[in-house]
Amino acid sequence: MHTLEQLRSGALAGTRRLDLSCGLSELPEEVFALADTLEVLNLSGNHLRELPHLLTRLHKLQVLFASDNDFEVLPEVLGDCPALHMVGFKANRIADVPAAALPPALRWLTLTDNAIGHLPAELGQRPALQKLMLSGNRLQALPDSLQQAHRLELLRISANRLSEVPAWLTELPRLSWLALAGNDMGWDCTAGPEMPSIAWSDLTHGPLLGEGASGHIYQVQARGWPQPLALKLFKGEVTSDGLPEDEMAACLAAGQHPALTTPVARLKGHPAQAQGLLMPLIPSAHVNLAGPPSLQSCTRDVYPSGFNLSAVLALRIARDVAGAVAHLHQFGVMHGDLYAHNILIDPLHGQARLGDFGAATLLPTEQPDLRQRLLALEVRALGCLLEELGAASLAHADSPAVQAMQNLAQACLTDQPHQRPSVMAVAQALQAIEGF
CATH class of the missing domain: 3.80.10.10 (Ribonuclease Inhibitor)
Structure with missing residues (x-):
């Protein structure tokens, strides 16, 4: 300053x-x-x-x-x-x-x-x-x-x-x-399952792990839980993506998937009535796949200079993320922020986890056509990610996996939303790539 x-x-x-x-x-x-x-x-x-x-x-x-x-x-x-x-x-x-x-x-x-x-x-x-x-x-x-x-x-x-x-x-x-969550559109949305609660008084607080638009994330140890957890404590104010209560609703509706960072419990009894969710603690070896968009790139993530991936790692990341998004779409959740900077990866093994539900929207169950048309928009976001993974593995451009990802990316990026494949179809196509 x-x-x-x-x-x-x-x-x-x-x-x-x-x-x-x-x-x-x-x-x-x-x-x-x-x-x-x-x-x-x-x-x-x-x-x-x-x-x-x-x-x-x-x-x-x-x-x-x-x-x-x-x-x-x-x-x-x-x-x-x-x-x-x-x-x-x-x-x-x-x-x-x-x-x-x-x-x-x-x-x-x-x-x-x-x-x-x-x-x-x-x-x-x-x-x-x-x-x-x-x-x-x-x-x-x-x-x-x-x-x-x-x-x-x-x-x-x-x-x-x-x-x-x-x-x-x-x-x-x-x-x-x-x-587009937090608008009174009269939608009938599927609510998520009830989750256990963990009292604030039962937490032993560790270091601050990070801060996002909607809240702070801390490492905590909960009484009765064998492993440390991550606590997301919401700020309780509108963010660029929306309201904390809509993020919480989407998290709960999303349920569990190995490639999603979704909650295992709610927080109760905070002394200032703050809301919070407790999630599995991601291993420290995981890193963000990319950085957020810059003033110059506007809507596209920024990767480190010289960033590259093997065909094997790129395909593993693509499979994990596509599977996670297919799971969300099945439960009527549009993530809204499907970006590499919201994906944590194990750089050695390629395991990926998609997080940050701040922009997520629960879609109506009683309007299947509208739901499908909205989800088709997010297919393009997946296409951007596949395009970036393909670009990061251009050293292996002759690999069938890289070629397949590039072809799928182009199908997802078509300017005609109704012509795009579903995320489920993309996930299945990625799983079908042989030799990896």
Whole structure:
């Protein structure tokens, strides 16, 4: 994080990224001295209510973050910034999104946790739009113009006031990662089985293992359990993916599968009434298959430089993940975030486990056609993963396993969702590959 003193002294001359979180109520004039170099401006965590018209002087500005401020209207000056393609105004008080505020090059828009009840039709007229995050608002409908958003790949509309899924939504050719839980659509969903409870007082707490959008994960030892467990303690607030209670419902409905990280017990008796789930502790040898998308990659995960896999390991990972997703689909759960960064693997043996149900949606049992059309979107996410596994094993491109994964990836990635195979069919095809 930078300081005002650094900015005013000229110490930041030539910088491409500026991070200022220091109680600002207006944009410092010294920012405009960076006009010839500044590409990323992060103003999150201030008290800003508006942005000056002079913002257009930042002619190289590509990314603007202004989360956790006091905006009530998305500033119209954003629409006059020709290079701006990523806009993030999470957790403000925005109720109005003027059409003029949408930059022409808009690729990634985050408006999570605001008070938006309506979006302008012009949103569908941004041809580069690829990632749209709208969870935690007051939307009763999406603009029909979004059916023109043929490059849209990730959509978060959980925790709004939608009453139905627009028919065009399941026809979007590239939509792969969708979260829509927490809307009152009147769906009849299959509830998960009852789970045992473990009292907070029966836990011995170990180290913090990690933190996600919806909660913290700790290592714990529960009285009466022979092995350590992982406790996910929910923050209890809306995240970019949705609400904690929807994540918990999806976890419980998913049930058990060897390649899924699903709970074995609920937490009860937390002193602050926090909710939590207890899950098997993943062996420390497991690592994330990839890192999350970057500002540049937008919707695709980032793998380490030089990352490669043997054909055997790639196929094992593909089989495990496809089997896990087929299990979810059988139980009416759309994962919503089927990404390599949510997959833990044993790098020696290839065993994979899919976790993080923050974007998961329980689908209706009484509308089989809608359920099938929504699940077909997630097939494309699996196709992206198979494509990445194939790319990581190109050193073995002549292997039948690699060739088969590449062929399956292409079938999953077709722009016609109804022509994609089911995940169950993909899982069976992967299992049928001989010699591995």
